[in-house]
Amino acid sequence: MEETWASGSLELLRHADSHIQLDTAFDSRIAFISVDNSVETSIRTFLSLPEKISGVKFQRKEVEEAGNSFPKMVDLLFSKARPKLAGLNDGDIEHYHRIRNQLYHNGTGLGVDRRYLDAYRQIAAVLLNNLFGVKADPKGAEATLENLILLFNEVETLVRKAFEDSGVDTGHTFKWEMAMRDGVLEIEDINQLTELRMIRNAQVHSTAENIDKKRIELGVEIAETLIKKLKG
Structure with missing residues (x-):
């Protein structure tokens, strides 16, 4: 699939990478939130694509019902596009999204373990590759x-x-x-x-x-x- 569709997610992941390199508690929090935004953008973009581009048919009503609910978007993606999601688990994505919410809503006092950050970053990269055929600098x-x-x-x-x-x-x-x-x-x-x-x-x-x-x-x-x- 053309990289154009993945441009927003790639930009967010590169923004996360720039903060990961700085390796401070603040930058780790910002990076984790940016990785989560990349994941959400990938899912939202894929759900909005025409079937002839994505290869998956999503009913407009289904997408509208999912709305801005992250869990509902994840459920819809995994229910309709599972063949494209080999190696990914909806529970993993929701698990890390909950950590992101804690970081975002509970102020600056919380930190994020680097291993969590690296793992979620890799999930975001796998999602980009599986949905759009775009590789995000695998290690x-x-x-x-x-x-x-x-x-x-x-x-x-x-x-x-x-x-x-x-x-x-x-x-x-x-x-x-x-x-x-x-x-x-x-x-x-x-x-x-x-x-x-x-x-x-x-x-x-x-x-x-x-x-x-x-x-x-x-x-x-x-x-x-x-x-x-x-x-x-």
């Missing part, structure tokens, strides 16, 4: 929460493509059994996918002091192994 595959999010997105995208290429219905109750039957995945791959998803979800929703570096390292290792196999 290397280090053992950080934001790169675990990026690698998980790549794994989910590759799995979905493998299913589609083999004619496996991703919405079917027995999709994993069908994938094994058709030789798309082995039981070990499915177990690794399950472990990766558990690690990713637990770390994204953990409190800053409970983020587990060793679990993130394991998740990155599993993701890289799966990506290598799925691409091979």
